[in-house]
Amino acid sequence: MVHNQTSSAPASRADITLSFAETVRARRSFRAFKPEPVADGLMRDLLLDAQQAPSNCNTQPWNMHVVSGAKRDELSRALHAANDARRLTPDFNWDEGGFRGRYDERRREQGAIYYSNLGVTRDDHEARARAASVNFSFFGAPHVALLFMPLVGDGVRVAGDLGMYGQTFLLALASRKLGGVPQTVLGLYAQTVRDVLGICDDLKLLYGISFGHPDETAPANRVRMGRDDLGQSVTFHT
Numbered sequence: 031m032v033h034n035q036t037s038s039a040p041a042s043r044a045d046i047t048l049s050f051a052e053t054v055r056a057r058r059s060f061r062a063f064k065p066e067p068v069a070d071g072l073m074r075d076l077l078l079d080a081q082q083a084p085s086n087c088n089t090q091p092w093n094m095h096v097v098s099g100a101k102r103d104e105l106s107r108a109l110h111a112a113n114d115a116r117r118l119t120p121d122f123n124w125d126e127g128g129f130r131g132r133y134d135e136r137r138r139e140q141g142a143i144y145y146s147n148l149g150v151t152r153d154d155h156e157a158r159a160r161a162a163s164v165n166f167s168f169f170g171a172p173h174v175a176l177l178f179m180p181l182v183g184d185g186v187r188v189a190g191d192l193g194m195y196g197q198t199f200l201l202a203l204a205s206r207k208l209g210g211v212p213q214t215v216l217g218l219y220a221q222t223v224r225d226v227l228g229i230c231d232d233l234k235l236l237y238g239i240s241f242g243h244p245d246e247t248a249p250a251n252r253v254r255m256g257r258d259d260l261g262q263s264v265t266f267h268t
């Protein structure tokens with residue numbers, strides 16, 4: 031049995047500026063950032079928080095690579111080149127057509143709200159591609175985290191653990207008035223990311239999170255996605 035390690039040390043309360051209720055409501059996907067990096071000590075606190083996420087049998091299968099500075103710029107260039115050449119190398123499929131019914135409606139609503147906020151029309155494919163490619167500039171964030179996992183079985187259980195970890199990290203950011211955006215699209219170029227960062231093929235890329243100090247005044251951050259009523263998601267049994 032593995033006992034207490036440094037990563038389970040309590041967070042320093044002074045750094046946490048928002049209550050839990052405020053934090054979960056403050057969290058949203060930011061898509062424009064200020065250039066200044068997150069200070070080293072604060073970065074460590076965020077990562078210590080994320081490390082508290084639960085996982086199947088406490089396997090802690092997350093392998094997160096945080097990329098900043100010149101390496102971030104190099105990765106961005108490589109991803110833009112791979113995207114321009116449509117050199118897709120996903121470790122996991124992204125099957126938009128697989129969503130049905132209300133799931134599909136929500137997916138379409140999100141796209142419509144996102145692009146209309148940017149003034150991009152449905153049929154302007156070039157403008158849509160341009161807007162989507164900002165993903166590979168990490169929306170101007172000074173840091174991008176790439177979340178890798180070992181492939182165990184069909185990967186579903188481990189992917190669930192990585193989701194828990196990613197959300198804990200996003201909430202850690204939100205609690206300190208920082209922000210991030212999860213990005214499946216980075217995972218579509220997994221081999222490009224592995225090549226730039228020198229990561230072995232055994233680790234599979236699930237998604238990335240660009241993060242930093244959000245630019246709250248930027249047009250890209252004007253929208254807030256809604257949620258359906260509780261009744262759409264929760265069923266009570268007695």
Ligand SMILES: Cc1cc2nc3c(=O)[nH]c(=O)nc-3n(C[C@H](O)[C@H](O)[C@H](O)COP(=O)(O)O)c2cc1C
Binds near residue numbers: 165213237
């Ligand atoms: C696992 C995951 C992957 C995502 N991938 C992308 C992405 O590639 N690009 C993007 O702009 N947003 C991406 N998003 C953000 C979603 O669009 C966003 O979470 C959703 O619309 C709800 O909005 P909110 O996060 O602001 O509440 C992703 C979110 C999750 C959880």
